[in-house]
Amino acid sequence: MIRRSRRSRSPKAAVLVAALMIAALARQRQASAQACCAGGTVVTPARLALHEDWALGLQMRARSNPGSYGADGQYQASGGVEQVFEQDVAASARITDKAQAGIMVPMLQTHRSASGLNDWGSGIGDLSLTARYDFLLPAQSLYWPGFGLLVSSTLPTGTPPDKATHALAADATGEGTYDLTFGINVDKSFEHVYAAVSGWATHRFARTVSPPGAMPISESFALRWTLLAVASYVFDNEAALGVQVSTMNEGVATINGVSEPSTRLRSTTVGLAGVIPVRDNWRIQGTLFTDVMLASFGRNEPAGYGLTAAFVRVWL
Amino acid sequence: MSPPVLSRILAAASVTVALTAWAAESQAPSLADITLEKAGGEAVPLQKLVAAHRLTVIVFFSETCPCFAVHGERLRDLARELSPKGVDFVVVDSERHAADDAPPATVHGTELAILRDPGGRLARRLGAQYATESFVFDTGGRLRYRGGIDDQRKYLGPNAKTHLRDALVHLLENDAPAYVTAKALGCALRLM
Numbered sequence A: 001m002i003r004r005s006r007r008s009r010s011p012k013a014a015v016l017v018a019a020l021m022i023a024a025l026a027r028q029r030q031a032s033a034q035a036c037c038a039g040g041t042v043v044t045p046a047r048l049a050l051h052e053d054w055a056l057g058l059q060m061r062a063r064s065n066p067g068s069y070g071a072d073g074q075y076q077a078s079g080g081v082e083q084v085f086e087q088d089v090a091a092s093a094r095i096t097d098k099a100q101a102g103i104m105v106p107m108l109q110t111h112r113s114a115s116g117l118n119d120w121g122s123g124i125g126d127l128s129l130t131a132r133y134d135f136l137l138p139a140q141s142l143y144w145p146g147f148g149l150l151v152s153s154t155l156p157t158g159t160p161p162d163k164a165t166h167a168l169a170a171d172a173t174g175e176g177t178y179d180l181t182f183g184i185n186v187d188k189s190f191e192h193v194y195a196a197v198s199g200w201a202t203h204r205f206a207r208t209v210s211p212p213g214a215m216p217i218s219e220s221f222a223l224r225w226t227l228l229a230v231a232s233y234v235f236d237n238e239a240a241l242g243v244q245v246s247t248m249n250e251g252v253a254t255i256n257g258v259s260e261p262s263t264r265l266r267s268t269t270v271g272l273a274g275v276i277p278v279r280d281n282w283r284i285q286g287t288l289f290t291d292v293m294l295a296s297f298g299r300n301e302p303a304g305y306g307l308t309a310a311f312v313r314v315w316l
Numbered sequence B: 001m002s003p004p005v006l007s008r009i010l011a012a013a014s015v016t017v018a019l020t021a022w023a024a025e026s027q028a029p030s031l032a033d034i035t036l037e038k039a040g041g042e043a044v045p046l047q048k049l050v051a052a053h054r055l056t057v058i059v060f061f062s063e064t065c066p067c068f069a070v071h072g073e074r075l076r077d078l079a080r081e082l083s084p085k086g087v088d089f090v091v092v093d094s095e096r097h098a099a100d101d102a103p104p105a106t107v108h109g110t111e112l113a114i115l116r117d118p119g120g121r122l123a124r125r126l127g128a129q130y131a132t133e134s135f136v137f138d139t140g141g142r143l144r145y146r147g148g149i150d151d152q153r154k155y156l157g158p159n160a161k162t163h164l165r166d167a168l169v170h171l172l173e174n175d176a177p178a179y180v181t182a183k184a185l186g187c188a189l190r191l192m
Helices: A013-022 B003-026 B045-053 B066-085 B118-126 B163-172
Strands: A054-069 A075-077 A081-094 A100-113 A117-124 A129-135 A147-153 A179-190 A194-204 A207-209 A217-220 A224-234 A239-251 A253-255 A258-260 A265-278 A282-290 A302-315 B033-038 B044-045 B053-063 B086-093 B114-118 B134-138 B145-148
Touching: A081 A302, A147 A194, A224 A265, B033 B045, B044 B045, B045 B053, B045 B086, B045 B118, B053 B066, B053 B118, B053 B163, B066 B163, B145 B163
Parallel strands: B053 B086, B086 B114
Antiparallel strands: A054 A075, A054 A081, A054 A302, A081 A100, A100 A117, A100 A129, A129 A147, A147 A179, A179 A194, A194 A224, A207 A217, A217 A253, A224 A239, A239 A265, A253 A258, A265 A282, A282 A302, B033 B044, B033 B114, B053 B134, B134 B145
16 A cells, blocks of 8 residues: 655655554564564555454654755755644555555644744645555465555645645645556565565646646646665564665656656655554554655655654454 | 145255255365375375364464464363364464474474475365364365354454354254354465
């Protein structure tokens, strides 16, 4: 399951969520734990592990952006403040033994402060629909890794930056366009270790922006690529701790039919993630993450750090 | 109701019963050519094993599955309770192992022996997918139950729904001849 970034605010949603997920991984026995059932590639808090039929989760996220990357890839500290708080409600349902689908509804609160202005905004963000099909589970073969297909789409239910009314656009909560994502996930569990690599491509549909008092602008986007790698260790008490790294790249956008080289997007995020299962029906997950605030690790994106916490109830 | 109508209903019911019985019978996979192995390499023809007991429970094992690990004692207790009544418990390891990985001879913490299923033939024949998945056969080799040991995965509580035990008890009392099934919650078997 995949979530994409929202350029107007904290991007990397997919990354953060993914990190949360490292989790589910764990399983263990006397001599060697096995990340057999929960699966570690979960990229939404409510991704269903083996045997889980339903999940309902609440994820809370706090992020601060002390700077941003310029169009040339240089990191620039900001003179102001940007803080984003988010609460995501996510639900998943199993369709078949190998297929599942989910939905995520985010609620955002943003605080921006700059040039003497102090702006708070909030609202519903962009709704995400996700689905995945696992051809092979990560522990199903002695040697072969698990393999799954990922599909997702974002609906522009949030407020895009051009529709924001606040002075610092703190009430912007969405991207303002639909998107469609296809991806693959390869993962493998081996005793205490679980590792996964996911990659996905996102097509964002063109949109028209109508700035007040100006001519409408037609904007279309290049394909967005995202790679996510996760490695985790499953402890004997079934808790898991992992690291994750991800990178997102998007090519040149077209503005009114003309390619605009300064619109490339990039971000790179690293993080720590952990999970504590609580009996068979609950898991508590969390992450600490930061964007790599070095030149060329980002482009036209805010740069920040933050944490997440998620509580997921599952039904077998 | 007129006699012709009644007779048609009875005929239809008979056909339905016959078809149901045939369908149930067709769900029973043949065990005739399946041979398991003891830890020392001794061959164990499964059909002979099944024919020697009133009921035979085949439970699929995974060495690395925590779900199975926590169910070991529960399975042991079930075996101790029902073995005297003619129920045999056969724990089967169908998983593929690395060349230098010798599987255990017994279920951890129990006296239950583990029989090897070379090539996973039995698992494939039965369509077994998960550790803890259990199959109950009667003396005639008919499949009477398929599913989990209970409704719990790795955290065992006192209020578990004991699917396997319930099926066995009912079968021993001859009041539950129907083929029943329940979800098995163990790890995916490593058959490849």
